[in-house]
Amino acid sequence: MDDLSRQLFEKACALIPGGVNSPVRACHNVDSLPLFIAEAHGCRLTDVDGREYIDFVLSWGPMILGHDEASVTAALREAAGRGTSYGAPCPDEVALAAEVVAAMPGLEMVRMVNSGTEATMSALRLARGVTKRHKLLKFIGCYHGHADPFLAAAGSGVATFSLPGTPGVPPAVVADTLLAPYNDLDAVKECFARHGADIAAVIVEPVAANMGLVLPKPGFLEGLRALADQYGSLLIFDEVITGFRAAFGGAQARFNIDPDLTTFGKIIGGGLPVGAFGGKRRFMEHVAPQGEVYQAGTLSGNPLAMAAGLATLRRLKTLDYDALEARTRAFAEALRDILRAKGVPVQMPTLASMFCPFFSEEPVTDFVQAQACDQKLFTSFYKQMRAQGIYLAPSGFETGMVSFAHSDEDFNRALDAARKVLF
Numbered sequence: 001m002d003d004l005s006r007q008l009f010e011k012a013c014a015l016i017p018g019g020v021n022s023p024v025r026a027c028h029n030v031d032s033l034p035l036f037i038a039e040a041h042g043c044r045l046t047d048v049d050g051r052e053y054i055d056f057v058l059s060w061g062p063m064i065l066g067h068d069e070a071s072v073t074a075a076l077r078e079a080a081g082r083g084t085s086y087g088a089p090c091p092d093e094v095a096l097a098a099e100v101v102a103a104m105p106g107l108e109m110v111r112m113v114n115s116g117t118e119a120t121m122s123a124l125r126l127a128r129g130v131t132k133r134h135k136l137l138k139f140i141g142c143y144h145g146h147a148d149p150f151l152a153a154a155g156s157g158v159a160t161f162s163l164p165g166t167p168g169v170p171p172a173v174v175a176d177t178l179l180a181p182y183n184d185l186d187a188v189k190e191c192f193a194r195h196g197a198d199i200a201a202v203i204v205e206p207v208a209a210n211m212g213l214v215l216p217k218p219g220f221l222e223g224l225r226a227l228a229d230q231y232g233s234l235l236i237f238d239e240v241i242t243g244f245r246a247a248f249g250g251a252q253a254r255f256n257i258d259p260d261l262t263t264f265g266k267i268i269g270g271g272l273p274v275g276a277f278g279g280k281r282r283f284m285e286h287v288a289p290q291g292e293v294y295q296a297g298t299l300s301g302n303p304l305a306m307a308a309g310l311a312t313l314r315r316l317k318t319l320d321y322d323a324l325e326a327r328t329r330a331f332a333e334a335l336r337d338i339l340r341a342k343g344v345p346v347q348m349p350t351l352a353s354m355f356c357p358f359f360s361e362e363p364v365t366d367f368v369q370a371q372a373c374d375q376k377l378f379t380s381f382y383k384q385m386r387a388q389g390i391y392l393a394p395s396g397f398e399t400g401m402v403s404f405a406h407s408d409e410d411f412n413r414a415l416d417a418a419r420k421v422l423f
């Protein structure tokens with residue numbers, strides 16, 4: 001079992017650090033080896049050994065339509081026949097920009113990039129350029145990609161592997177990164193009271209999805225908006241996960257908050273490498289070549305990536321997010337009840353099509369509580385689910401994802417697997 005995956009992983013380890021091209025894929029934190037995937041359709045993955053899995057990772061978020069969705073695959077095939085990169089503008093860039101700006105209440109202009117990391121680092125540069133200030137306030141356990149200024153108390157893989165966060169990052173770079181606990185408005189107030197005149201931006205995952213899934217307390221996001229206004233700092237919503245997932249209009253539509261800048265990734269590219277940053281015209285017009293803040297990319301606005309993103313958003317516009325949310329909640333609650341009936345302490349927050357098993361007696365509202373969850377129980381749950389063909393995120397610091405391709409039968413198979421888990 002796992003023969004080809006194991007062989008490939010051994011070969012990969014000699015060639016690629018840790019055998020993977022992104023750390024959380026490695027799975028050693030959950031005492032497992034990565035699966036090498038041969039193909040994916042709908043919500044099913046097939047590994048190189050021919051085993052099928054119901055996928056609740058969805059490439060860490062992008063595949064909200066499921067894999068190989070007909071309209072996206074057709075758009076890609078069609079685009080591939082027209083050449084793969086021009087280094088000059090193409091019509092789909094304008095069409096995708098129009099879709100994103102129309103969907104997101106906080107956006108008047110947008111610039112396409114190639115990843116979420118590029119989006120956040122560019123948004124920060126813009127905020128610093130516009131405000132002529134240097135400091136950044138971020139939240140402990142939030143993840144904003146792997147650019148230097150964000151690698152302080154970061155979630156996701158940094159949390160999964162308990163990395164100190166900043167080797168290779170000059171201390172001077174993170175010296176300007178201020179930290180506060182997520183959901184702690186008093187700490188944010190204190191930080192602004194001390195440093196407000198120097199804070200270029202506060203960046204937040206409006207729903208924290210890189211320390212497990214932690215929902216914003218009522219008033220938290222509103223409080224950030226008010227403090228940023230009071231001190232003349234920019235509020236950046238990192239919607240790399242929540243964009244087109246928390247609602248079609250992102251967390252900003254869902255919670256009715258108007259950020260100054262927003263960053264995107266994942267869903268916006270329909271499974272191809274796309275990110276974007278956007279916001280109010282008065283800020284975005286400072287981006288080169290209209291303005292003085294430099295930002296560029298050889299493959300930005302790539303025609304294949306734009307075609308996949310455009311097809312994805314156009315399809316999503318026709319689908320019922322409320323229904324998917326209700327189905328996700330029913331599934332997550334059933335999963336929680338099955339685990340609790342086994343005497344296991346578990347919390348199961350959900351939002352939209354995300355869910356997260358926290359093995360904890362108490363609800364989790366910040367990173368310290370997320371870290372206190374029972375990782376041994378998580379590992380045991382993960383391994384037994386995977387052995388039964390249920391593919392979950394291999395870390396307690398990630399969120400589960402549901403797609404429009406998951407059927408009731410898929411949910412039921414996952415619930416049946418959970419019933420068989422022994423703790």
Ligand code: PLP
Pocket residue numbers: 060115116117118120143144145146156205210238239240241265266275
């Ligand atoms: N921001 C958030 C909220 C993310 O979850 C991620 C990646 O998971 C990023 C930024 C970085 O995106 P990418 O991995 O595309 O660079």
